[in-house]
Amino acid sequence: MSEKIIILDFGSQVTQLIARRVRELNIYCEIHPFNKIPTIDESVKGIILSGSPCSVRDEDSPRVDVSLFRGKLPVLGICYGAQLLAFLGGGEVYNSGHREYGRAALKTVAPSPLLEGVSENNQVWMSHGDTIMSIPDDFEVIGSTDDVKYAAFHIKGEQTFGIQFHPEVTHSLEGKTMLKNFVIGVCNCSQDWTADSFVDSTVAALKAQLGDDKVVLGLSGGVDSSVAAVLIHKAIGKNLYCIFVDNGLLRKNEFEDVLESYKNLGLNVKGVNSKDIFYKALEGLTDPEAKRKAIGKAFIDVFDQESHLIEDVKWLGQGTIYPDIIESVSVSGGPSQTIKSHHNVGGLPDYMKLQVVEPLKTLFKDEVRLVGKTLEIPQFILGRHPFPGPGLGIRILGDITAEKVQILQEVDHIFINGLKNRGLYDGVWQAGAMLLPIQSVGVMGDERTYERVVALRAVSSVDGMTADWCHLPYDFLADISNEIINKVKGVNRVVYDISSKPPATIEWE
Structure with a gap:
């Protein structure tokens, strides 16, 4: 079982940035809503509590039962996460009277593994309205700024830390060192989550999951679907069937160019010219959402028709990546979760009766490119700019x-x-x-x-x-x-x- 860090999201706009910084250290991590804590098993090496636009003093602010992991696992609270640890422990958190925003110089008050190797008076980035005004007796301050006495603290007898600044942003010049100190020095993560290891483990998992089953996948010519296709092909070979639909809204010569580029990858790709179907579906439509829905429905109809020409298909392959499926926490009107709809295929209907396989669903875009490089996919595919699913249909304002x-x-x-x-x-x-x-x-x-x-x-x-x-x-x-x-x-x-x-x-x- 591979090791991981769990990030609990309290609604911060930069929670994904924390995950990216941890991933950059070759350590796997997952983001989960604060009120949907996953099973804490032996694979979990530490917990990070994110920031939030809320105040811990508000009755309806997002809370979590920290006894589930405090003292059992290393914990790092960031901004709101630090204030929550202090508040739930009996400390005082008040509105400071002004928003503390911008650069500050962090001074080390007491030695700590979290701040090991960090320069004295190093620049950190503050962004909070509340401030910890007092800490419980079992807390010790380890770092301060001129305006924030309890900028960083440690809970005695535990591997629990809190910081009231944001180490994940580039304005905190040595923030990555602090995160590295936590996930490697404190959590003892082994840094073995690499593109090579991901390919090996994913291909093995796909072989076990798919066996001799057939998979159909809608290629777009972009990075995500291309890498997903090559990964699945590496696992099941000729049992992967790729369909590339020309919706009449692609870039100039893209249909021909993309089909040509896939020839060297050994993929079984069928190109389908469906321009007229899409143009007819878009006739007279000017509203952007109406155009998107028409394009999505036309794609589903074409894709479904082509899929039925392949006998005994059981799986639908998709190039879904991690930002597509991360549950985002809305805290302004109370906790709620929404999952982004998949932008590559627009969400295929239940009547297709296919199971879904998404080999990239744990990766960010830059990680997908690294995996593609490991798979020796040509740079002209990996370096392609993102292109919207509806194509030029949403770059032509008005009717098409x-x-x-x-x-x-x-x-x-x-x-x-x-x-x-x-x-x-x-x-x-x-x-x-x-x-x-x-x-x-x-x-x-x-x-x-x-x-x-x-x-x-x-x-x-x-x-x-x-x-x-x-x-x-x-x-x-x-x-x-x-x-x-x-x-x-x-x-x-x-x-x-x-x-x-x-x-x-x-x-x-």
């Missing part, structure tokens, strides 16, 4: 026509190829073009024009949860704008989107 798709494909092709040719592509998380439902006046030669406007979008991000617009070189943007206007008939104006997420989203619809 074949003519609009062709225009946007040409614009997008020029933009993406320009990024690649100038060596900018790999530094961008996601890029694309939007066809706007407006026209603008222009002059071409001696003629007045009244044609379409396109917006270019390029963002930097780690996982897509937040994103900043990319500061692409002005001369590059000028060249791309000129090329689009000169080569794409029907476009006479190009704009660049400089909105960050939040408040904007990466896609426009």
Whole structure:
């Protein structure tokens, strides 16, 4: 049984970041809602309590019975988690009168394994309204800042620690050292969770789970479905059947290019040209949600029809990754859990009667790429930008026509190829073009024009949860704008989107 760290989520926006930092140390961890504590068996090496937007003083604030693990396992409370430990232990937590937010210098008050190797006066990041004002007798302070006396504490006789700052964010310059001290030094984790070990254990598990059964998988050409397909293929070989649907909303030449790229991977892939089915389903629709539903239903119909052509299929393979299935805790109106719907296949209906196999469901996107590298999947597949499931259907604002798709494909092709040719592509998380439902006046030669406007979008991000617009070189943007206007008939104006997420989203619809 492999070892792991359990992170209990109290609603913090950066809980996933804690998990990412632990995973970066080659240690497996899982996020669970505070009110759905998993079984604590011998595989669990430690517990981390996340932050929260709530106050421990509120009657309806998220609580957990810490006696389930305090004194039995190493525990680290972060921000709200630390305040909860102090409050439940009999300490005092009050509103400090002002929000303590930003950089602070942490001074070591007492030696502790949590702060071993950490510099004196090292920078940490505070973000809390409440402050621990007193601690129980069996607590000892191990770190302070100028404004926060109990910035870090240890419970005597236990391997339990609390810190009122966020070690997981990059602004805490030695936060990763503290997390490493906890999960390796205190929890004694062995750092054996690597891409190589994941491939070996997952392929073995898939062989045991699937046996001689047949699996059908919908390929998208993206990173997640490609890595999932190669993993399953490694386990069951020819019993994996892959279907790649051309919905008419892909990038220029993508259908042909993707099919060609899979030939060298040994996968059994069938390409299905279903453009007309999708265009008909989208006819006259302008509402973004209506378009998404129409695209999703059309995909299900096509996929179901193609699946029935394969005899005795028992499993549906999916490229679901960890952020798709993590239960998120909503604490503003009381605890509730929601699971994100799968964005790759849109959620297949019960009538397909297939069991689901999701070999990547414990991985973050960057981990999927590392596994893909171990599987020797080509970099041009692993390095592909994320592309929305509905494709250009949500990058054409308003109704969808074949003519609009062709225009946007040409614009997008020029933009993406320009990024690649100038060596900018790999530094961008996601890029694309939007066809706007407006026209603008222009002059071409001696003629007045009244044609379409396109917006270019390029963002930097780690996982897509937040994103900043990319500061692409002005001369590059000028060249791309000129090329689009000169080569794409029907476009006479190009704009660049400089909105960050939040408040904007990466896609426009």
